[in-house]
Amino acid sequence: DVKVTQSSRYLVKRTGEKVFLECVQDMDHENMFWYRQDPGLGLRLIYFSYDVKMKEKGDIPEGYSVSREKKERFSLILESASTNQTSMYLCASSRFREAYNEQFFGPGTRLTVL
Amino acid sequence: DQQVKQNSPSLSVQEGRISILNCDYTNSMFDYFLWYKKYPAEGPTFLISISSIKDKNEDGRFTVFLNKSAKHLSLHIVPSQPGDSAVYFCAASAMGNQFYFGTGTSLTVIP
Numbered sequence: 001d002v003k004v005t006q007s008s009r010y011l012v013k014r015t016g017e018k019v020f021l022e023c024v025q026d027m028d029h030e031n032m033f034w035y036r037q038d039p040g041l042g043l044r045l046i047y048f049s050y051d052v053k054m055k056e057k058g059d060i061p062e063g064y065s066v067s068r069e070k071k072e073r074f075s076l077i078l079e080s081a082s083t084n085q086t087s088m089y090l091c092a093s094s095r096f097r098e099a100y101n102e103q104f105f106g107p108g109t110r111l112t113v114l
Numbered sequence: 115d116q117q118v119k120q121n122s123p124s125l126s127v128q129e130g131r132i133s134i135l136n137c138d139y140t141n142s143m144f145d146y147f148l149w150y151k152k153y154p155a156e157g158p159t160f161l162i163s164i165s166s167i168k169d170k171n172e173d174g175r176f177t178v179f180l181n182k183s184a185k186h187l188s189l190h191i192v193p194s195q196p197g198d199s200a201v202y203f204c205a206a207s208a209m210g211n212q213f214y215f216g217t218g219t220s221l222t223v224i225p
Contacts, residue, residue: 004157042203043215058212090157102148103213105157
């Protein structure tokens, strides 16, 4: 059974704090993704990675960075959290370069920045 | 700029009837489309897909139709069941690159 796990389901942080969101997949997938989901905006891609130590910007990378030191783990970092980063964050993974391959999602992390 | 749009934020349907969820896209390079289903407090799960070489794909109660000339796809659920109540996202990709997601439609199936 495929599985993508995220370190926290709910997180509350203060403005200016550094925030780490962790994602782990056990499917040996090469591709990993970070999205945020906001009402009326759907899912928007923040960053993705096709391989270890490799990263690509998505549509809304500003204010975020990522780290992929191991194949199974993809971290999203908010260097200095701001209130407009309050959102649901979803991690996903898929097989490498198999075009049109579905993405498997984690349960999400609801982040509130006060 | 939203390349994939779901213009109906919500839809209510009686149990046993057909649910039709719509999705429009603007990028003519999109050649693969998926539908995801999302329950509250869970991540989206893959439901059904269609390639641009087809105009219909069926999987049990779920059928996706693609109209390339209109840049429109739809998901039909027949018959609708209360367990189908969820948010449905359509997503589109061009040549296997990143997927672009729509804003979602919240479906409520009334028993």
